[in-house]
Amino acid sequence: MEQLKTIGRELAMGSQGGFGQSKEFLELVKSIGEARSKAEEDRIVLREIETLKRRIVEPDIAKRKMKEYIIRLLYVEMLGHDASFGYIHAVKMTHDDNLLSKRTGYLAVTLFLNDDHDLIILIVNTIQKDLKSDNYLVVCAALNAVCRLINEETIPAVLPSVVDLLAHPKDAVRKKAVMALHRFHHKSPYSVSHLIDNFRRKLCDNDPGVMGATLCPLFDLIAVDPTSYKDLVVSFVSILKQVAEHRLPKSYDYHQMPAPFIQTDKESQIKLLKILAVLGSGDKQASEHMYTVIGEIIRKGDSSSNIGNAILYECICCVSSIYPNVKLLEAAADVIARFLKSDSHNLKYMGIDALGRLIKISPHVAEQHQLAVIDCLEDPDDTLKRKTFELLYKMTKSSNVEVIVDRMIDYMISISDDHYKTYIASRCVELAEQFAPSNHWFIQTMNKVFEHAGDLVNIKVAHNLMRLIGEGFGEDAAAADSQLRSSAVESYLHIIGEPKLPSMFLQVICWVLGEYGTADGKYSASYITGKLCDIAEAYSNDETVKAYAISALTKIYAFEIAAGRKVDMLPECQSFVEELLASHSTDLQQRAYELQALIGLDARAVETIMPQDASCEDIEVDKNLAFLHGYVQQSLERGALPYIPEDERTGMVNVSNFRSQDQHESAQHGLRFEAYEVPKPPIPSKVAPVSLSSSTDLVPVPETLYSRETHQISSVRSSSEAGSSELKLKLDGVQKKWGKPTYSSSTSSSTNSTSQNPVNGVTQMDVAAAVNSRVRDNYDTREPRVEISPEKQKLAASLFGGSTKTEKRSSTSNKVPRASVSAPDRSQESKAAVALNEVAREKTNQSSPPPDLLDLDESTVTVVPASVDPFKQLEGLLDTSISSTTNHNSSGESNAPDIMTLYAETSASRESGSDGYSIPVIGDNVNLLSELSIAAVRGTTGETTVTPLSQSVKGPNAKDSLQRDAKVRQMGVTPTSQNPNLFSDLLG
């Protein structure tokens, strides 16, 4: 290693001072490095170009000099300037016999030329010769050039030599040959179609590097046509298995070094997983082969390293692509949870992406990550945000569309990147069209999209919007229709005032104002026409808008006349019409003349021409021209030839057929006018209900979530509605965000169940104040979450919850003043609390016998669960003394004053909270005792339980740092951290 390093250094130094670079070049690099501005840099480079142009054509340049010129050309080109005058010299250099020059030449041409450059033809011959060279380094250089420069036309010239090289003794050459063939396949699949078997064969190459390289072309081939490679599934799986277990076959041993290619393993694993994902997609039989090995990889996956996570992510992609398997899906969900909980933005990003993939198969996965997703959505990192929008887009339902689209629009307004703005606008429109809960909402949303994304939206969207307003809800909802229309008119009149509206939006506005501006009688015709003229004037260079405006004017006047009112045109309208009468655009002119003619007619005629609200009436066309029957009959009798339809005459397809088909199709693409999907009732949660000892009023409490999610339970209880547990926040999948970890699980089972209850909020504080400081600490750590959650909770509920009803319900229950809660309700609650305690007791009794140390009669000992919670553990350690003393008191039943006062205070405060609220004494006693006993248990078992736990917490960190340390020592530098050694002596 050291040797290598010194060799490298010496070589580098050698090149710096020795053969290649003259002082001149070093000066150039230096001066560019010191350049203060781009302009200065450009000046230097231009001067350099002039020098090179002059020098490079001089006769008899020494090879070494020439090489340096070429490198200087590279430098110039790299800085973004044109060095094409020197290309030919680089090409010439590839012909050189001197290997160093040849290599420089190849490097230069691969960097200078694309595969469509004219000079390529001059290189092909050299490449052909070099591919046959007996020096493998020359062959390598030539293959590099082949990958870059050979185009479709020149492939046949080098193909035979490249195929021959697949059998080259050097693995580096074989690998490059495979990659070259891969490249050929990219450029022209037909040229290598007869060589596909070679790829299959190379899969068994005894060098893993070559095997890995073969996966690239195979992946491409399989992606195009998976069916013909199904036979390889088994071999891929077995390779993957060997790779994953670092157990490459003997033949993969390289120079008797056992498995030196750990890194290669990882890379090939990713490719193999990608291939399997394609092969297993929708194929149950093929997928079944993969389950074990994928499961194994996920299980063993090391999430401490970057590449380990890359593999895990690839596993998820694979799992979500192949035929679903419950176990694998669960494993994948676990990995996602780990990603999302991570502090690294990269992992969060990958987690969100993976979630988006998995959600297609098992939609419920997202629920446990609600808060994490919302955190990502609110993250300042744009990349993460966009990825999250992608996820939201995938999980949009009719129940959460409003929140999601609102968010998207907000974000759309905030960004300036047109590319992404168009994208997200189309997403919004798509979602709104698909899931809109109401027409009103749809119109409002469209308004916003139009207003902010403007002309980036597809014109079809505007047409859909007009159609929706025009058609409304249908025949039987006239009232709702007119309400919708007037609200649209209202909103448009409001919006008109804004400066610089996009043209498309103005068209919609004009149309709606024309059709419905005066329909409800709220606005007078002169007001609306005035507004329309304002629009036309403000956007006078937009002809389409003007056309829409004049048509709208026509309609309004027509409606006025039809209603029997006298029309007096505003002067500005008059001048507008006059202007259009003389317009260069025939379209505008015609519209203006139509308007003029219409005004002159009487009411009846106008009504027939422009009936009110008839934009959506079908225009009846009498295709048979029945009124002409008599005339036709007469003619026939007189001996005229009968009419033969055109299509019969010419054999053409019926045109009308075409049209009707067309219409049908367009209807399919447009808005959905049938009823929207009713929000589905939430899927019942998987958790099994706990058998309750006393109370039957209780809803099933999810057993597994019980201890950690008391607040959930309480809210369930308060709403006392079965099944709603699904709609609440689940906090267990979420990274503990607000500093200190919170619920001490069963400890808080009693206290929490009251404290977390939104109705009991105030009491909780009282209790907290009364109980000793340790408990208070508990509350303190817990508080931030309680404070922050409602907002996020609401968002989460609206995003993931399924129905907006929950949101409302929870908010009302939050608002309910304490006094208004009826007594029976309360007692029920308290009963429930007791019941919960009993459940807890029962559970703990079952799970572990109470320690003999503590002689508690009401043995309400709960086990400290193995929650990874260093703070709690610490607390437990610190409180040993306190809790043990108090425990003595209580166990001895020696009427300990402090406890009693505590108890009294608690109960008093509770009683003061609500009249007629009888506290079951035992229940409260239990609460207190359990609180204490837990502390005690923690105190006694503290030393034993804490140590392993804390180790397990610190474990990965320590390992991490060890690894890093090792790596540092290995390479003498850590590029990951700000190492002072690294890059310390740089320029500027």
Added chain:
Amino acid sequence: MINFVLLISRQGKVRLTKWYSPYSQKERNKVIRELSGVVLTRAPKLCNFVEWRGHKVVYKRYASLYFCMCIDEDDNELEVLEIIHHFVEILDRYFGSVCELDLIFNFHKAYYILDELLIAGELQESSKKTVARLIAAQDSLVETAKEEASSLSNIIAQATK
């Protein structure tokens, strides 16, 4: 596949560019300008990926140098991040704790290394040792290989005389 590799200094100066997909000189300049605007302005601790015109750009900062690689939509970002790191480690090994100066003055060496690491936009060799061996062979064996070749041709020339 990787569409291009860019090395940009913190001041926005280009240190190395390698294009695996065809881009004209004009496009190249535009890409560099746009990307350095996007990448250099990103705060630390954000994720190392940027979605950019239907592609993804994976970047990582090492001291004052940003290593960027542009990949396709369906590529694995973390893997590319690893490739970047891998490249840096090889450079580090080759130059012996590499610094920006090494890359500035020996950018063609960096190109050679990159050519051994990536080919046609795909990773071809993920073993650091193999790359190091190949590069060392190229650097030092070039001369001897040349001698061998010439001696061989001498022999042939003599034999055919």
